[in-house]
Amino acid sequence: MEFDIIVKTVTKYWPMFIRGAGVTLLISIIGTIIGSIIGLLIGVIRTIPMPERGFRKIILKVINTILSIYVEVFRGTPMIVQAMVIYYGSKQALDIDMTPLLAGIFIVSINTGAYMAEIVRGGIISIDKGQFEAAHAIGMSHIQTMLNVVLPQVIRNILPATGNEFVINIKDTSVLNVIAVTELFFQTKSVAGINYRYFEAFFVASVIYFVMTYTVTRILRYIERKIDGPENYILYANQMQVETPEDALMREQKYKGSI
Amino acid sequence: MEKIIDIQHLSKTFGTNEVLKDINFSVNKGEVVSIIGSSGSGKSTLLRCINLLEKPTGGKIFFKGEDILDDKHDIRAYRAKLGMVFQHFNLFNNHDVLSNCMVGQIKVLKRSKEEAREVAMKYLKVVEMEKFIHAKPHQLSGGQKQRVAIARALSMDPEVMLFDEPTSALDPEMVGEVLKVMKELAGLGLTMLVVTHEMGFAREVSDRVVFMDKGVIAEEGTPEEIFNNPKLERTREFLKRTLEQN
Secondary structure, three states, rough: OOHHHHHHHHHHHHHHHHHHHHHHHHHHHHHHHHHHHHHHHHHHHOOOOOOOHHHHHHHHHHHHHHHHHHHHHHOOOOOOHHHHHHHHHHHHHOOOOOOOHHHHHHHHHHHHHHHHHHHHHHHHHHHOOOHHHHHHOOOHHHHHHHHHHHHHHHHHHHHHHHHHHHHHHHHHHHHEEEEHHOOOOHHHHHHHHOOOHHHHHHHHHHHHHHHHHHHHHHHHHHHHHHOOOOOOOOOOOOOOOOOOOHHHHHHHHHHHHHO | EEEEEEEEEEEEEEEOOEEEEEEEEEOOOOOEEEEOOOOOOOOOHHHHHHOOOOOOEEEEEEOEEEEOOOOOOHHHHHOOOOOEOOOOOOOOOOHHHHHHEEEEHHOOOOOHHHHHHHHHHHHHHHHHHHHHHHHHHHHHOOHHHHHHHHHHHHHHHOOOOEEOOOOOOOOOOHHHHHHHHHHHHHHHHOOEEEEEEOOHHHHHHHHHHEEEEEEEEEEEEEEEHHHHOOOOHHHHHHHHHHHEEE
16 A cells, blocks of 8 residues: 555655755755845845946946846756756866755855846835935935845845745755755655655655745745734823833733733 | 025926926025925925935035035035925835934934934924834824924934925825924924925915926015015916915
C-alpha cells in the first residue's frame, strides 16, 4: 500500500527531507531579503528626479540604462538557465569556484532583485505626490524624503507582493537542483533514487513545500495587520493621564473579550 | 518696512500655457497677505513658485534680499524657512501626529529629539491637537489633519507661512476650526501668505488682499479697498459671484 510506504519514507528518511527543506528556506529567505534590498536601491535610483543638464544627468542616464538592462535580462530568462550560465560560467570564464549553495543564493538574490525593482518602482509611483511635496517643502533631500517618508510607506504597500516573491522563491529554488544545490527537490530525488519510490517521496516533498509556503503567507499577513494598526483613535477623557492610546485600546479589547 | 519676499517679473508656463505673467509683488515682515481669485487664475502656482515646488520660467524671487533662483543658492535651507500648508494636508502617512511635527526638525534642522519634541508639543497645543499625539493621519478628520499640518509647518520655526487653499478640501463644519487657528497665528505677528476662497477670512484677518485674474495681479490693496471699492470691473464681478455662492 502506498500509504505505508509514505509513512516508511518519512520515518526512515526524514533527516534528508528536513535538511533539504532547511536549505530551501535558507536560500529563499536570504534571496528574498537581498533581492528586496537590491529592488529598493534600484527603485530609489530610478526615481531620482532627472537634472535638467550637466554631468550628473549623463551619469544618471548611464546608470538607469544599466539598471534597465539588468531588470530586463533577468526577468526575460528562466532562472534554471541563469543558474547554469552563472554557476558554470563563473567557473570556466572567471575562474571563481562558488559552492553550489552560494551560487544558489546569488542567483535567487539577483533574480528576485530584478522583479522587486519593478515592484518597488510601482510602489514609489503609487505614493501620493503630496507626500513628496510636503517633504520637499520642509527642506528634505531626495534621500531623506525616501528614507523617512516614502520608503516606509512603499514597504508597507509592497509587502503582499514581496510575500508573493518569497513564496515563489520557496518553490522555484527547486530548479537549483541542476547545479546540485542540496535543497528539498534534490534531496527528494536522492530519497526516491534509493528505493525507486518516486510518487511517495515526491508526495512528502509536496506536503513540505505547501506547509512552508502556507506558513510564510500567514506570518506575512499577520505582520501587515500589525503595521496597519487600529482604524480609529480612541481618546479617553481625563481620568487616565498616564495611559497611552495603545494601552487604552488594549484595555478596551480585553474588556470586550471578557464580556 | 522690511521686504521678506520680493518677486520681480515672475513668469511660469506649462508647455504653451502661460499660467503666470510678469508678476511683481512683495510681502513685508509680519504682514498677512491674502491672494484671492477664481480657479485657474494662477494663485496656487504663484505660491508654489515661491517655495520652488514649481520652477519659475522667468523672473526673480528675493528672500530677504537674496536671489533664491541663483544656482548657488541652497534651496533646501531656503525651503526650511518657509512653512507650507497644503490643500490636501499631505501629512506623512507613516508617522503619527507628534512624529509628523518632529521629523523635519530632526532631519533638516538637526535638532535633538528632546528639543524637537518640546517644540512640536508647543505648537500642537497652539492648534489644540496635543491629545492626539500618537494618532496616525488616517485616524483623524480633515480639520484635525489640517491643524496638525499647520503645527508641522510651525515646528520648523519658519519666517513665512504659506497657505495653499487650506480649507478648500474640508467639510463646511471643519472650516471654522482651521480658520480659527489661522486667525490666532495672524494675531501672533507671523508673516503669512494665504491663497484662499474664504472671503470672510481675507477681509477680516489680512493686512492686504491681492486679486489675481488670468495669471496677473489685477488689483491689490487693503481689504476695505478691495472689498468695498474695487477699482476694476472684473474684481467687482468676481466678488459678487463668490459672495453670492456663500
